[in-house]
Amino acid sequence: MDAEAPRAAVSWENGTLAPVDHLRSDRADSPTPGLVEGTEPGAGQKSAMFVRAQSFEDLTAESEELIQREAQLDKPIESAEELEVLVGEKSIEEQHNNDVASENRTKEEDVSSEAWRSHRKHVFVLSEAGKPIYSRYGTEEALSSTMGVMMALVSFVEAEKNIIRSIHADGCKVVFLAKSPLVLVGVSRTCQSDKELLRELQYIYYQIVSLLTLTQLNHIFQHKQNYDLRRLLAGSEYLTDNLLHRLDRDPGLLLSAVTCLPLPSSTRDVVSSSLQAAKAKNLVFSILLAGDRLVTLVRKKDQFLHHIDLNLVFNLVGSSSSFREGEGWTPICLPKFNTAGFFHAHISYLEPASDLCLILVSTDREDFFNMSDCKQRFLERLNKRSAYQSLKEALKCPSYSVEQVGIPELRHFLYKSKSSGLYTSPAYPVVYQTDEEQERLMGLYQDLHSRLHHPTRPLRSLYRCTESENLMAWVTSGFELYLCFSPLGTKALAVSAVTKLLKWIRKEEDRLFILSPLTY
Amino acid sequence: MSAIRVDAKVVMLGKESVGKTSLVERYVHHRFLVGPYQNTIGAAFVAKPIQVGEKVITLGIWDTAGSERYEAMSRIYYRGARAAIVCYDLTDSSSFQRARFWVKELQNCEEHCKIYLCGTKNDLVSGDRSLRQIDYHDAQDFAEEIGAQHFETSSKTGNNVDELFQKVAEDYNSSAFEYMTEETSVDLGQKKDSYFYSCCHNN
Numbered sequence: 001m002d003a004e005a006p007r008a009a010v011s012w013e014n015g016t017l018a019p020v021d022h023l024r025s026d027r028a029d030s031p032t033p034g035l036v037e038g039t040e041p042g043a044g045q046k047s048a049m050f051v052r053a054q055s056f057e058d059l060t061a062e063s064e065e066l067i068q069r070e071a072q073l074d075k076p077i078e079s080a081e082e083l084e085v086l087v088g089e090k091s092i093e094e095q096h097n098n099d100v101a102s103e104n105r106t107k108e109e110d111v112s113s114e115a116w117r118s119h120r121k122h123v124f125v126l127s128e129a130g131k132p133i134y135s136r137y138g139t140e141e142a143l144s145s146t147m148g149v150m151m152a153l154v155s156f157v158e159a160e161k162n163i164i165r166s167i168h169a170d171g172c173k174v175v176f177l178a179k180s181p182l183v184l185v186g187v188s189r190t191c192q193s194d195k196e197l198l199r200e201l202q203y204i205y206y207q208i209v210s211l212l213t214l215t216q217l218n219h220i221f222q223h224k225q226n227y228d229l230r231r232l233l234a235g236s237e238y239l240t241d242n243l244l245h246r247l248d249r250d251p252g253l254l255l256s257a258v259t260c261l262p263l264p265s266s267t268r269d270v271v272s273s274s275l276q277a278a279k280a281k282n283l284v285f286s287i288l289l290a291g292d293r294l295v296t297l298v299r300k301k302d303q304f305l306h307h308i309d310l311n312l313v314f315n316l317v318g319s320s321s322s323f324r325e326g327e328g329w330t331p332i333c334l335p336k337f338n339t340a341g342f343f344h345a346h347i348s349y350l351e352p353a354s355d356l357c358l359i360l361v362s363t364d365r366e367d368f369f370n371m372s373d374c375k376q377r378f379l380e381r382l383n384k385r386s387a388y389q390s391l392k393e394a395l396k397c398p399s400y401s402v403e404q405v406g407i408p409e410l411r412h413f414l415y416k417s418k419s420s421g422l423y424t425s426p427a428y429p430v431v432y433q434t435d436e437e438q439e440r441l442m443g444l445y446q447d448l449h450s451r452l453h454h455p456t457r458p459l460r461s462l463y464r465c466t467e468s469e470n471l472m473a474w475v476t477s478g479f480e481l482y483l484c485f486s487p488l489g490t491k492a493l494a495v496s497a498v499t500k501l502l503k504w505i506r507k508e509e510d511r512l513f514i515l516s517p518l519t520y
Numbered sequence: 521m522s523a524i525r526v527d528a529k530v531v532m533l534g535k536e537s538v539g540k541t542s543l544v545e546r547y548v549h550h551r552f553l554v555g556p557y558q559n560t561i562g563a564a565f566v567a568k569p570i571q572v573g574e575k576v577i578t579l580g581i582w583d584t585a586g587s588e589r590y591e592a593m594s595r596i597y598y599r600g601a602r603a604a605i606v607c608y609d610l611t612d613s614s615s616f617q618r619a620r621f622w623v624k625e626l627q628n629c630e631e632h633c634k635i636y637l638c639g640t641k642n643d644l645v646s647g648d649r650s651l652r653q654i655d656y657h658d659a660q661d662f663a664e665e666i667g668a669q670h671f672e673t674s675s676k677t678g679n680n681v682d683e684l685f686q687k688v689a690e691d692y693n694s695s696a697f698e699y700m701t702e703e704t705s706v707d708l709g710q711k712k713d714s715y716f717y718s719c720c721h722n723n
């Protein structure tokens with residue numbers, strides 16, 4: 001493996017929330033201008049759709065200053081016996097035989113079983129009083145003593161005016177994220193870095209906030225420290241389960257980006273302008289999805305959606321069939337926009353069996369019929385201009401094959417345009433057909449990603465050979481690129497592939513990206 | 521495509537998983553979906569035209585989630601409703617307690633809303649009578665006490681479901697006749713003076 005050191009501090013570090021308008025005069029034919037942000041293939045022509053938060057740095061920025069301190073905590077900490085409860089072999093059984101009511105265990109998975117312990121990644125959410133709120137596997141009741149120990153660990157270290165970040169032991173990482181009034185704990189056997197694990201915990205935190213708002217969370221725990229939050233989260237566990245599943249599989253969550261339905265730009269423009277025309281006083285965002293791909297997003301002028309919020313919306317819509325019944329109307333907090341209050345989302349499919357789902361986000365909870373009316377107006381326009389037909393046509397092939405790119409030995413890639421917050425990626429080729437293979441590939445990408453974004457030693461590019469594939473990653477201020485080649489590939493081939501791929505993406509960009517986002 | 525025209529607002533209330541969504545599914549789409557339980561997020565709205573004598577009346581049905589999380593919001597769903605179908609699960613006595621809660625809530629906040637007390641999952645108790653936790657007569661007594669209609673339904677078999685909604689529409693029709701002889705329906709395309717617009721802004 002070889003790597004180059006970064007040249008300069010990267011631009012997102014002064015994480016402003018206002019997007020920068022990219023005053024680009026020309027859109028050069030050569031792909032190499034992509035080195036500069038705003039000129040890379042896929043960059044929007046006018047302004048960004050999203051809050052300017054290009055990278056997952058944004059997700060972990062708050063904890064960044066603590067990374068240094070973490071170094072000290074990396075070494076084994078004193079309370080070794082307590083640790084064993086989490087990762088040890090025998091002690092966990094004893095622990096539970098003593099103080100867990102046995103009827104709870106039958107409900108789901110036996111938390112003292114080998115199977116439970118061998119899950120690759122556990123996630124626990126607890127209150128600061130140590131009350132269980134969520135567990136990915138097993139019931140929270142059965143795990144209350146384990147969670148109690150976790151909380152004891154957190155407070156033990158906090159008492160010394162330190163903050164516990166992570167514990168490494170026995171092939172297992174335990175990562176802590178304290179987001180008052182919640183504490184999130186990840187226990188992982190994967191080779192993901194602490195930072196990646198923290199990023200995932202952040203997502204779970206935002207997922208919970210999106211259901212309740214932070215204001216409400218704080219209010220509840222100020223009034224009753226040992227409140228059982230599961231009462232309020234009842235019925236939403238599957239949203240968190242599903243988000244965790246996505247975190248293992250969805251490149252969008254890794255790249256802090258979303259992907260688009262490939263669509264002729266003429267069609268996309270009609271869809272966007274039809275949405276733009278169907279506006280209402282309190283309407284803030286109009287989002288059209290095809291499965292988990294974005295068709296278009298129109299926003300109120302000066303209001304920006306954050307990719308995390310958008311990914312939470314994707315998760316909400318994708319996890320539930322409940323919106324298929326009629327028109328959904330639900331409060332939703334978009335935590336990156338504002339953790340204090342609810343928006344109200346009108347969610348409905350364009351047709352009962354269709355993949356096209358329209359989400360209209362309003363500030364007014366009384367706005368249901370206004371939003372319903374906006375949807376009707378949108379549909380009328382779409383039909384009138386016969387764009388609906390071509391949109392449905394495009395739905396038949398929501399992806400493309402890597403062969404179309406015409407680069408030998410290239411199996412798969414992820415390309416993210418930083419200024420637009422959009423990424424593109426071909427369908428998985430035959431070698432990655434099974435879920436396990438796809439997750440393994442994602443694991444490789446995650447590994448590359450965490451090396452590129454290493455908190456103290458970030459890299460600009462890297463080439464890596466494994467037994468079953470050769471991988472390359474390259475990051476500039478304009479884009480992030482991850483390529484997967486067959487083991488027959490060579491480094492020279494990979495380097496030349498990059499130029500060719502960037503050219504191809506440039507050629508296809510108006511189909512693969514949203515180049516002219518609209519506002520109302 | 522024209523805007524939906526809704527005559528009467530109907531709200532489904534009751535504890536989570538008593539079968540509100542299944543009831544609406546059965547009535548509107550004539551089907552019963554099996555598979556893992558999918559709880560309703562927020563609320564779902566569906567408009568359904570129904571024949572009453574010579575007339576067609578469109579019910580605007582609000583299917584609510586029933587979870588505590590949305591309790592503070594629940595008023596926007598039942599405000600201005602002409603009918604509330606308060607559901608409880610015949611095999612779950614705690615759901616009847618919850619039904620009492622909703623009845624109280626409606627009596628306090630929506631006095632013009634007619635209440636229909638609905639025991640769900642009738643098929644389960646007719647298959648195995650020991651599963652029944654709410655006696656028919658107890659529920660009937662409660663219904664009479666609060667001046668409500670009482671139904672027992674099964675969304676699985678469809679038993680009594682159409683009858684329930686038919687009754688809702690007929691009652692609306694005769695009461696609408698009592699109140700005013702003018703056209704009472706609302707064109708939601710004209711938001712400004714619509715029934716919903718006004719009823720949503722007088723809290």
Ligand SMILES: Nc1nc2c(ncn2[C@@H]2O[C@H](COP(=O)(O)OP(=O)(O)O)[C@@H](O)[C@H]2O)c(=O)[nH]1
Nearest residue numbers: 536537538539540541542557641642674675676
């Ligand atoms: N056997 C039987 N099961 C039912 C009936 N109605 C609903 N269910 C089941 O009860 C569960 C909850 O139903 P749902 O309609 O989603 O409840 P909601 O939360 O009140 O909307 C689902 O698993 C349904 O399949 C019924 O009439 N008979």
Ligand SMILES: [Mg+2]
Nearest residue numbers: 540541559560
């Ligand atoms: Mg429901």
